[in-house]
Amino acid sequence: MTATTMGDAASAPPAARSRWNRTLPLQMLGGLVVGCVLGMLYPDLGKQLLPIGQAFIKALRMIVIPLVFSSIALGIYNMGRELSGCRSNRSQFLPRSIRSWTWGVRR
Numbered sequence: 105m106t107a108t109t110m111g112d113a114a115s116a117p118p119a120a121r122s123r124w125n126r127t128l129p130l131q132m133l134g135g136l137v138v139g140c141v142l143g144m145l146y147p148d149l150g151k152q153l154l155p156i157g158q159a160f161i162k163a164l165r166m167i168v169i170p171l172v173f174s175s176i177a178l179g180i181y182n183m184g185r186e187l188s189g190c191r192s193n194r195s196q197f198l199p200r201s202i203r204s205w206t207w208g209v210r211r
Contacts, residue, residue, distance in 0.1 A: 126134075143150045183197070 180197075
């Protein structure tokens with residue numbers, strides 16, 4: 105029975121990535137390329153897959169909108185807890201929010 109030391113484990117070559125174990129940006133780029141090629145070669149296939157794409161976009165909206173709302177609501181709640189003694193900061197929240205909203209809408 106032999107004991108391994110840290111030097112043995114550190115000198116081992118890193119495990120080779122399999123064909124399916126790629127980084128996320130590379131997978132996204134590959135999906136984009138495959139989608140473009142299929143769309144150019146087989147446009148009818150793209151029309152048949154349209155409901156799947158629409159369902160995916162609706163699922164993203166179904167997830168993203170509650171996440172944004174809950175993060176804003178939780179931020180307001182935590183701001184109220186942290187500033188419970190400081191009344192002036194809480195009273196300035198609504199005017200500053202309205203001002204930033206109108207500034208963002210005008211731009």
